[in-house]
Amino acid sequence: MDDHGSILRSRAERQRQERRKKRLSFRLTLIFTVVTGMSLLLLSGVHLASDSPHTEGKKGRKNTAIALTKHKTIESDQNATKKESHTDEAEKIEVDTDPTSHTVLVNQTHPLPDGYVPPDLVIPDVPFPFRENLPKKQLRREAGEALEQLFAEAEKQGMRLYAQSGYRSYERQKELYAFKGNRAGGAANQVSARPGTSEHQTGLAMDITCSAVGFKLNRSFAQTREGRWVAEHAHQHGFIIRYPEGKEEITGYTYEPWHLRYVGKKMATELKRKNLTLEEYYEVDLQKK
Numbered sequence: 152m153d154d155h156g157s158i159l160r161s162r163a164e165r166q167r168q169e170r171r172k173k174r175l176s177f178r179l180t181l182i183f184t185v186v187t188g189m190s191l192l193l194l195s196g197v198h199l200a201s202d203s204p205h206t207e208g209k210k211g212r213k214n215t216a217i218a219l220t221k222h223k224t225i226e227s228d229q230n231a232t233k234k235e236s237h238t239d240e241a242e243k244i245e246v247d248t249d250p251t252s253h254t255v256l257v258n259q260t261h262p263l264p265d266g267y268v269p270p271d272l273v274i275p276d277v278p279f280p281f282r283e284n285l286p287k288k289q290l291r292r293e294a295g296e297a298l299e300q301l302f303a304e305a306e307k308q309g310m311r312l313y314a315q316s317g318y319r320s321y322e323r324q325k326e327l328y329a330f331k332g333n334r335a336g337g338a339a340n341q342v343s344a345r346p347g348t349s350e351h352q353t354g355l356a357m358d359i360t361c362s363a364v365g366f367k368l369n370r371s372f373a374q375t376r377e378g379r380w381v382a383e384h385a386h387q388h389g390f391i392i393r394y395p396e397g398k399e400e401i402t403g404y405t406y407e408p409w410h411l412r413y414v415g416k417k418m419a420t421e422l423k424r425k426n427l428t429l430e431e432y433y434e435v436d437l438q439k440k
Contacts, residue, residue: 155275181353246433252356253389253415254291256429259403260437262347265321268353271320277302280313289318294389294413298357301381301388310377313366315409316358319351345405351394355413373408382408386423389416393429401430403437 276293350356359376393412
């Protein structure tokens, strides 16, 4: 009976051990399965994240941003080029050929219309070295008023200027040109304008002088106190020295420190500041006539 009981107990013990092994094996298998599954899920999630539309959207937006930046850079360069071109075009000032304009260009290549006579000639209230009521006393109204102011300012500085020769008709210029042509020969064009090309016909030019040079029109006027003052301050009243020294080839005329031309304060100030003649301002080359 005891042997039989021992056998039964031994068998029962083996069965319990086998059941424990099976449970352990099942648990290990379950754990392995869970771990493996989680690993696969994690790997799958990373892969999906890298290929997801959201990620692709970021890449697409980045590429689009780069492309837009390049496009804007090219467009900016093109606009800059166009702007420079427009600026160059804007800087090319059209030559003023309106005979009634205060900024009109009149020279050997830009004559006045046939028969032109200024519309508003007056005699300015300034000193003249002669008493006769001659046409050459006249200037256009605005130019005459500016000359009065210039002379008045000179008076305040202790100087007395004189107006010698202003408006000159086509016929009168024709007479002077013929007279000077006989004396100067081939050089007549450098000392006198051909009829129709004289600034005096515009009514905007006045030759001035002073007692220190005997009221004459010559270069020594530039060395007088009056001449130096005029050269420095004429622009403040709208006048320029029309034929300056050193620019004879540009203007086509010899140096005339006495010849004032009214162009208005704005242009006169600009020409003075930049040291330009009207030909240079309008980019006119007499050598290409």
